[in-house]
Amino acid sequence: MGLIEAIILSVLAASTPLLLAATGELVTERSGVLNLGVEGMMIVGAACGFGGAWLSGSIIVGALCGIVAGILMSLIFALMALGLAVNQVATGLALTILGIGLSGLIGAGFVGERIAPAPHLHIPGLSDLPLAGRVLFGEDGFVYLSIALVVCVWWFLYRTRTGLILRACGDNHTSAHALGYPVLRIRLYAVMFGGACAGLAGAYLPLAYTPFFIPGMTAGRGWIALALTVFASWRPARLVVGAYLFGAVTILQLHAQGAGIGIPSQFMSSLPYLATIIVLVLLSRARTGGSTAPAALGTVFVPDR
């Protein structure tokens, strides 16, 4: 296995949880809801995902447990932020704090246990091709799923009527409401989708990335996913580019250090965030064709009574 191939494989693995979580958050934010609880939903997804896989012996059951856990967490958020119209920022932050504590409680029983990691695809012939073989045909299922998911989300948002309505809710909930669309229900589904994706992204960590569970193992990836959504200016295609770019920066800086290339590692570690700030500045300067962020993002909507 060549070094370049090895690097690409590591980048794909490092990017997948970011892409999964950010895809979910993108849909949530496109409906006008800012859920800052990604990190919390991810870590609970990680704990439940590992627990499910460990108890059942099946990676798929584990992944499903992660998804369900993420949805349940997002329902708490939905109850507060949509049902009771509480401030979304505060609710999201509280959700993260809750998730970190809750995951430790759920995971306490399986700390130190091990499972076999998710199997990698192997197609005789294709997977053995030099260079591209392992990269294209030798990944674990999550990697393919994350790419399929983002394609589906793109198609949904831009090629379906429901997607258009969802975006309308995010841009102007009052108009959407006036047209008779159930804004809150649409937002609820979007929040639940975000939760499912975050839960799956969290489950990816103990199921495929580092096959064990330890409290706090998401280590801030939920926040990177949030930054990624902004970096992508809420567009699925840019999200893919961004996720792999963020993953590549992480992996390449490790390789640069190992090879003795003298770039300070602290600087490299901060690059994804720096890139996000730069993109934000560029977006705000080049605001020619319509706004970038969903116009109603983060604003509370209470239907007329």
Place this chain on the structure above:
Amino acid sequence: MKRTLLAAAAVLLAGCINSGGACAADKLKVGFIYLGPVGDLGWTYQHELARQALVKEVGDKIETTFLENVPEGPDAERAIEQLVRAGNKLIFTTSFGYMDPTLKVAKKYPNVHFEHCSGYKRDKNMSTYSARWYQGRYIQGQIAAKMSKAGVLGYIGSFPIPEVVSGINATMLGAQTVNPNIKVKIIWVNSWFDPGKEADAAKALLDQGADLIMQHTDSPAAMQVSGERGKLAFGQDSEMIKFGPKAQLTSILDTWAPYYIERVKAELAGTWKSEDTWGGLESKMFEMAPYTNMPDDVKKMAEDTQAAIAAGKLHPFKCPVVAQDGKEVECKGGDHLEDTQILGMNFYIKGIDDKIPGK
């Protein structure tokens, strides 16, 4: 942002006080402040094991309480004070970042005794304690040089602070006694705990030709990667052989129990006084996990070195120590470097082909 959030989270979590045993007025109350969750399998877990050993030893005379997930920095002050108000008379604060908060609370409550782990500030009622882990790293260096076929070691660092830098130097000094041409590749992950990143760092090191992984980070991820790839590795803080049954050569185990028992007994006897303890193999402040996955001659070498260090016959930083620039380091401690030189080490020794980040 993440830091503040974690801090906020920890404050909430710190609310859950775990109390061991019923409240009895005549029992000595002993409190512990932990950095991580007790289930982190590393740093905090080892402190918790020591607390449990303490309870087993003198449980009939004491009552222990711990607060976990307490963030370093000003927030810790509140947690420590909480323990004081709950009536704890001896309080162990188990991370470097609790240094100033502990000192502040210590000044406020002169009748309570404090024990701070791995710091350098003391007071009449505040002791410090730490372990000479560099001794263990010297042994690991010797083993690594014997076991590495490529002659290239992979080293995962957390932050370029003196403790980690002196660990890298001790490793290389040990390794050079076996193979003077040994090379090391160092990757800093800028975190004590990020399993994903630690695994990625291990993969990067192995992909770049290192065939043996050493770490100064807390999770067993690197051990697991090494095991999957059929390579060797050293654990950190705790026993990690479960994560790499065919990979772990040994691991530096933090064994705080003897110290905790000794200090609590002193407190019970009324003989506690402020001290600075920096113990090593000789005082069992840490131990080496069983030497596994290596031939008998390497095992014997490791055991001999361990015995020599414990007996005081061998000092990992014995003079002359030559720095990276080829200059000999001033020998302040007689025939070896003085403790302050090790505690403040900010240079690499000769033979390390790298630069300390930010220098």
